[in-house]
Amino acid sequence: MKKLIEHVILYDAACPMCDLYTKSFQTAGMLDENGRLPYQDMPANLACSVNMERSVNEIALVNSTTGKVYYGVESLLQIIVHSLPVLKPLAKNKAFLFLVDKLYKAVSFNRRVILPAVKKEMQNPAFAPFFNARYRAVYIVFALGVSAFVLHRYSFFLDAILPASSFGREALICAGQLVWQGTVVF
Numbered sequence: 211m212k213k214l215i216e217h218v219i220l221y222d223a224a225c226p227m228c229d230l231y232t233k234s235f236q237t238a239g240m241l242d243e244n245g246r247l248p249y250q251d252m253p254a255n256l257a258c259s260v261n262m263e264r265s266v267n268e269i270a271l272v273n274s275t276t277g278k279v280y281y282g283v284e285s286l287l288q289i290i291v292h293s294l295p296v297l298k299p300l301a302k303n304k305a306f307l308f309l310v311d312k313l314y315k316a317v318s319f320n321r322r323v324i325l326p327a328v329k330k331e332m333q334n335p336a337f338a339p340f341f342n343a344r345y346r347a348v349y350i351v352f353a354l355g356v357s358a359f360v361l362h363r364y365s366f367f368l369d370a371i372l373p374a375s376s377f378g379r380e381a382l383i384c385a386g387q388l389v390w391q392g393t394v395v396f
Contacts, residue, residue, distance in 0.1 A: 211238065211239050211240065211293045211294070212292055212293050212295075213239055213240065213241065213242055213293070214240060214241055214242075214245065214288070214289050214292045214293065215242050215245075216273060216274050216275045217241070217245060217271055217272065217273055217274065217288070217289075218244070218245055218246065218247050218256060218271070218272050218274055219232050219235065219241065219245060219246045219247070219269060219270070219271045219272075219285065219289070220246075220247055220248070220249040220252060220256070220260065220265055220269065220270040220271075220272065221246060221247075221248060221249065221269055222248070222249065222250075222266070222269075222321070222339075223248030223249075223250050223251070224250075224322070224327035224328060224338075225321050225322065225325065225327065226325045226328055227317075227321055227324065227325050228269065228321065232246040232269075233246070235289055238293075239293070240289050240290070240292070240293040241289065249262075249265050249266070249270070255274075256272050256274070258277075259272055259277040259278075259279050260272060260279055261279070261281075264281055265281065266338065266339055266340070267315075267318060267319065267339050267340055268281040268282035268285070268314075268315075268318060269281070269282065269285055269286070269318070270285060271284075271285035271286075271288055271289065282311065282314055282315070282318070283307065283310050283311045283314045286314075287301045315342075315345055316345045316348045316349060316352075318339060319339050319340065319341075319342040319345040319346070320339075320345060320346060320349040321339060322338060322339065323346075323349065324349070350388070354381065354384045354385060354388065355381070357380075357384045358377055358380040358381035358383075358384050359377065359380075361375075361380040361383070361384070362375055362376070362377045362379075362380040365380065
């Protein structure tokens, strides 16, 4: 596996998921030992190249020699394709890139909801991803679907005390719970 040198990936130190996958790039030998840095601790020589507003939403990969910055899926693909060149054709497929970009953004904009910040002092709002209503709705619908699926599968174990279940009923119960909790919150 080829190691990407003279590049630094800037990640959210408050995000356990970001820390895990950037550390795994180093462990797998895709990045060198100085190849990852929290954007909260970004040195001045990198800060002038990086669009801070964009980097809080999409992980940034900075070429420390040229100053070129890649964001989001493009930054991850730069690392992966450099290490695994056999994936280069997949990285050029427009349909694949479109789907992966949408999935990446859905996770990125909701990362502090999916896995909350590790320490309270790291939850600085200046470094939090922006709120995106569309991607939050996608996450809520996804979570509702997963919850309904799990409840539906679990309901088979309760057939002695509950009537037969359907996925639709469980989805309706989960949606009702969202409405109920939303009403109480507001």
